[in-house]
Amino acid sequence: MKMPPSSPSVALALLALGLLGTLWACWLPGAPATLFADETQVPPALRAPCALAQHKCSRCHSIDRVLVAQVTRPRQWETYVSRMRRMSSSGISETDGDQIVRCLVYRSFGVDQWPKSREEEPRDRIWTTPSTPTSVTVPALP
Amino acid sequence: VLSIAAATAGLLVVVAGVAADPTEELQRNFAGSVQLDYMAVPTEEIAREEALDGATVELSLKLVMDFGEHVSSNVKVCVACHGLEVGMAFFDLRVADELSFRVGRFTPAFGEFPLRHDPANHRTSDKPLPYDMGRMLRISDWNMSVLPAPWVDNGLEVNGTHFFGDHVQVDYAAYVIGGPRAAADALDFDYKESRTPESYYVDNNSRPVGGAHLAWTLLTDDVTFQLGASAMTGTYDDENELSFFLGGAQAILRVDDLVLRAEYLARRTEMSLGEDPASRFRYGPGKGGDFDPYFLKEGFYTEAELPAGRFDFVLRWDGMRRRGNVAQSSELRSDSAVLRYTAGTAFLLRESLRLKLSGELYDFSDFEDEVVVHLGIAGPF
Numbered sequence: 001m002k003m004p005p006s007s008p009s010v011a012l013a014l015l016a017l018g019l020l021g022t023l024w025a026c027w028l029p030g031a032p033a034t035l036f037a038d039e040t041q042v043p044p045a046l047r048a049p050c051a052l053a054q055h056k057c058s059r060c061h062s063i064d065r066v067l068v069a070q071v072t073r074p075r076q077w078e079t080y081v082s083r084m085r086r087m088s089s090s091g092i093s094e095t096d097g098d099q100i101v102r103c104l105v106y107r108s109f110g111v112d113q114w115p116k117s118r119e120e121e122p123r124d125r126i127w128t129t130p131s132t133p134t135s136v137t138v139p140a141l142p
Numbered sequence: 143v144l145s146i147a148a149a150t151a152g153l154l155v156v157v158a159g160v161a162a163d164p165t166e167e168l169q170r171n172f173a174g175s176v177q178l179d180y181m182a183v184p185t186e187e188i189a190r191e192e193a194l195d196g197a198t199v200e201l202s203l204k205l206v207m208d209f210g211e212h213v214s215s216n217v218k219v220c221v222a223c224h225g226l227e228v229g230m231a232f233f234d235l236r237v238a239d240e241l242s243f244r245v246g247r248f249t250p251a252f253g254e255f256p257l258r259h260d261p262a263n264h265r266t267s268d269k270p271l272p273y274d275m276g277r278m279l280r281i282s283d284w285n286m287s288v289l290p291a292p293w294v295d296n297g298l299e300v301n302g303t304h305f306f307g308d309h310v311q312v313d314y315a316a317y318v319i320g321g322p323r324a325a326a327d328a329l330d331f332d333y334k335e336s337r338t339p340e341s342y343y344v345d346n347n348s349r350p351v352g353g354a355h356l357a358w359t360l361l362t363d364d365v366t367f368q369l370g371a372s373a374m375t376g377t378y379d380d381e382n383e384l385s386f387f388l389g390g391a392q393a394i395l396r397v398d399d400l401v402l403r404a405e406y407l408a409r410r411t412e413m414s415l416g417e418d419p420a421s422r423f424r425y426g427p428g429k430g431g432d433f434d435p436y437f438l439k440e441g442f443y444t445e446a447e448l449p450a451g452r453f454d455f456v457l458r459w460d461g462m463r464r465r466g467n468v469a470q471s472s473e474l475r476s477d478s479a480v481l482r483y484t485a486g487t488a489f490l491l492r493e494s495l496r497l498k499l500s501g502e503l504y505d506f507s508d509f510e511d512e513v514v515v516h517l518g519i520a521g522p523f
Binding site: 064091 | 171172239251254257258260301303308311313315355357361366368452496517521
């Protein structure tokens with residue numbers, strides 16, 4: 001392997017900086033990316049669906065994608081998960097999809113009975129300002 | 143007449159299957175990602191002659207519109223080393239889970255990595271060698287990888303997925319696309335021609351390229367195991383005379399959070415011998431007195447990925463091999479290889495923002511070995 005005498009300095013400094021930065025970052029506050037920072041916030045009936053969502057939704061991408069998804073209405077999660085389910089080798093069956101939607105709707109909107117309450121959702125078009133739930137507690141982002 | 147009739151019948155079936163339901167709603171979703179990566183080559187004084195080193199930014203912006211259950215559209219634009227590109231511009235016309243038609247500009251189904259080619263979806267700053275698109279060392283000597291990802295092209299794809307019970311999923315895809323391009327006297331694909339506006343974004347030889355993908359996935363509570371195979375074939379030169387065949391296989395194992403991946407790609411490509419092969423190629427004819435017009439380019443990667451808290455650790459071993467005659471000016475030989483060893487980590491800084499750090503050792507058969515360091519930051523939004 002060749003090693004010119006002068007050129008490595010910048011790259012090695014960069015590497016050292018990166019390592020130091022990584023080590024420093026170890027002490028940053030925060031937790032691994034998960035759907036819920038505190039799983040005790042999740043109703044017992046939704047813990048299994050949420051564990052499934054955490055596992056299945058990190059197969060092709062990190063769970064971060066779910067955390068930053070811009071979903072404004074419960075029904076949008078249905079379409080979203082349905083599209084993901086049809087991706088090649090998604091590993092998400094229809095049954096899985098329903099469970100994942102239940103969890104994600106709860107996470108985003110605090111609704112734990114989805115899809116029973118689907119008919120109650122206002123059917124506004126996307127180009128209008130989406131309605132936001134008023135009487136639910138939205139779990140904190142991790 | 144037969145093909146037109148078949149196309150018309152097929153179109154009618156699709157239209158009937160995806161006909162709009164007036165009660166369905168429109169939904170749109172916007173997503174994107176960005177990665178800033180610095181690539182340093184400590185073993186070179188000035189590495190620019192061998193690689194596109196230094197800082198690069200990869201940005202993608204994607205808008206998905208769902209027109210109910212049966213129709214959706216995707217538009218994605220990317221900005222990277224080569225400027226603004228449209229990576230997606232297609233409609234999905236869905237008859238059922240098992241039958242969907244994708245029309246427009248897209249990445250055809252091939253292998254596993256292209257599914258997660260977005261820098262926010264994989265943990266290293268760069269891609270496995272068989273799929274590399276611009277960050278490998280000796281990029282010009284090797285004329286890039288086997289199939290640079292994301293391979294974007296115009297065409298039509300039929301795809302579908304089906305679950306057999308809760309534990310087995312089978313996916314398929316078959317497509318026709320414009321295909322790779324090169325001039326009439328080419329020795330290999332010309333990737334620049336595939337995306338240069340001067341050549342227009344149309345098929346260069348009036349002959350589509352065909353391909354297919356098949357994957358089988360076994361699912362249990364803790365284990366996912368997948369096997370898949372892909373193929374693509376056609377001609378790539380302007381005169382429709384130089385053929386290629388690209389095949390691939392994949393095996394993915396996920397046990398809890400540990401993911402092991404392995405893929406293999408091989409491309410047999412026909413070269414133009416020209417009027418005077420003796421002056422065109424470095425090596426002479428074979429025993430029969432004829433020049434072999436084909437070369438074989440293979441690539442593989444194996445990878446282990448393990449999350450631990452806010453860290454994701456990656457170990458990767460990948461490589462490529464090229465066998466066949468080479469141009470007089472080439473620095474490769476009739477049998478050249480490169481192996482690469484990578485160790486990397488991605489650290490979750492905040493919500494979706496990750497710091498990526500990786501080191502790579504290149505082991506070339508024809509050049510001196512090199513070391514590469516990547517430091518990047520990436521995340522979806």
